[in-house]
Amino acid sequence: MSEKQVSIPREVVIAPNEKVLMVLERHYISYATIATTSLIVIWVITAGATFAAPPEYGWIVFPIQVFVFPVLPVLVYGLGYIYVKGHRYIITNERIIMFRKFIGILMRTVTHDKITDIIVNQGPIGRLLNYGRVSPITAGMIMPMGATIFSISGVKNPYEVRDTIAKLVEEFKQKGAES
Secondary structure (H helix, E strand, O other): OOOOOOOOOOOOOOOOOOOEEEEEOOOHHHHHHHHHHHHHHHHHHHHHHHHHOOHHHHHHHHHHHHHHHHHHHHHHHHHHHHHHHOEEEEEEOOEEEEEEEEOEEEEEEEEHHHEEEEEEEOOHHHHHHOEEEEEEEEOOOOOOHHHOOOOEEEEEOHHHHHHHHHHHHHHHHHHHHHO
């Protein structure tokens, strides 16, 4: 079974001497698990508030229920699908490019020689379905919660991605030691 070819966004420019090694996309299930958990929390809070609300607030309770139960899930999963499809992670022989296109565009690049550590994060569902987040860390990088500043999120086979990056980092270190 062959994987489908993932395209490089037109906004990303690859230099003539650069070789593309991997083009990854974020998988929808990595978003859907977070969205589902959040929706369940919102539903429980809304249901609790509905039962606790006095009868005179019935005029506002019904529209809130209509929004939270049938409308909000459609918005969350529909917009989430578009959000996830806007992610591309390109690993070349020289750098890693993180590209996200949703409303605006965010593009971050790190060269292999700047990477000091690589973190792989998998939650329980990620372990079960074999997806996770790979965060290449650079010297002086402040680690925000979850290392979301520069991370390859929701990708299949995160340990394979980590190993590919680690191999490239090691090759750059060896080239630097030789010169």
